[in-house]
Amino acid sequence: MxxxxxxxxxxxxxxxxxxxxxxxxxxxxxxxxxxxxxxxxxxxxxxxxxxxxxxxxxxxxxxxxxxxxxxxxxxxxxxxxSRYIRLLKEIKSQPNKLENSGITSIKSGVLLTTDLCPSHKKGFEARLYKALIKYFPNPVPVTVFITKRWINKHKKAFLQLKRWNKEKKLSITWGNHTALHRYLPKRDLKHNFVLLKNEHFIKDVLDLETALLQNGALPSVFFRFPGLVSDKKRVLQVCSLGLITIGTNAWLAKGEKIKEGSIILLHGNKNEPKGVDIFLRLLRSGKKLKINAF
Ligand SMILES: [Zn+2]
Structure with a gap:
């Protein structure tokens, strides 16, 4: 505090x-x-x-x-x-990985993360955030990995998230998911997302932060790679910007299960309703979760 x-x-x-x-x-x-x-x-x-x-x-x-x-x-x-410098060192020393680099679990409880990648879908998964507000003590900590392209196309939804945050129903940590989140369908992962040619990576990261600030939201130190795809060079660049890369060990739509310490990945942009369905079913079935901030 x-x-x-x-x-x-x-x-x-x-x-x-x-x-x-x-x-x-x-x-x-x-x-x-x-x-x-x-x-x-x-x-x-x-x-x-x-x-x-x-x-x-x-x-x-x-x-x-x-x-x-x-x-x-x-x-x-x-x-x-300090904890911050130790985390950065830990990430820098990890072996090169094409997918899911960075921190993938927390010490206790679970960390809830929702990605807002660019989407042509109208609106957002309001049902997910409403369920959080209903089932957990408010404000509910949630990390929202956001993109500038999503903000620009979903002004109303972004405003609603900021409103829940201001009303202390949610406690949102605004995570960086890059401004553009470039992606080419059918291209192999090694040459996709931030590994695409002509990717102006550092600009793409900083542009998201300025978009947040322009729109009255505070950038955090947390970063998630688009598609969770990276290489060592990109990981070190993120560290050099002072940001902590967050992966996941519970991508619910991919069948991964929630355990103690899980970093849960859901999409808040309607691109992956399956994960949200699974999560809401768990809540309705009375599953007890302790949602923590990082
Ligand atoms: Zn994404």
Missing amino acids: LLKNLFILIPFFLYGYQNSITNYKAINKCVEFNAKEHIAIRSFKFNKKKVFLIVDTQSLKTGIILQNSAIENSCTAQIAN
């Missing part, structure tokens, strides 16, 4: 208001704010004010602070041994 008092941006959550985001840059600096050390991962102008996007290295929560309220310093051993 620590970063709560970091939010200094007043017009941030006003509906229909487009924030101006300029000079958006990835950085990696230790900064002291409120007598506590954080890592600043982005520097930009937010409605003309110079700000940092910072990470609390234990809770992994992000916040936006005015640059002139932070003191830049050299990183202490405490930061080097």
Whole structure:
């Protein structure tokens, strides 16, 4: 909860208001704010004010602070041994994998993730989010891996998600699923998604963050590869941007089962109703789940 008092941006959550985001840059600096050390991962102008996007290295929560309220310093051993840096190191040391790289389970309970890849479907899986609100103590933690193409085509649905978040029915962590989420049907995975030729990968990642900020949502440190497809180079690029790659061990539509520590993958964009059907059936059958934040 620590970063709560970091939010200094007043017009941030006003509906229909487009924030101006300029000079958006990835950085990696230790900064002291409120007598506590954080890592600043982005520097930009937010409605003309110079700000940092910072990470609390234990809770992994992000916040936006005015640059002139932070003191830049050299990183202490405490930061080097923090949960955030340890996770980044763990991901960097993993062997090369074409699919499902990154963190695939959590310590206790389950992590619920819903992907909003680009979709031509109208609306979204409102039934899924409504069921979460109904069956679990509010606000329900849910990580939403979102794309800019989905936001642009589903303004109303995005607004509804933000509303549930504001009303504290859901506690949404906005995860990065790239702006464009490029994909060619019938192309093998080794040459698809972020491994496509002419993929401007870093731009694609940062563009999603600026789209969130423009639309009044706060980017988190969590990232999911489109199609869960990557190679070592892409994984290291994500780490260099200060983002933590999240995979899954419970993609319900693919028949994987929920266990203690599962990272559950569902699609909130109506592209994979089968997974949502399975999940809702479990809830109706009285299955007890402890949904945690990361
Ligand atoms: Zn996707």
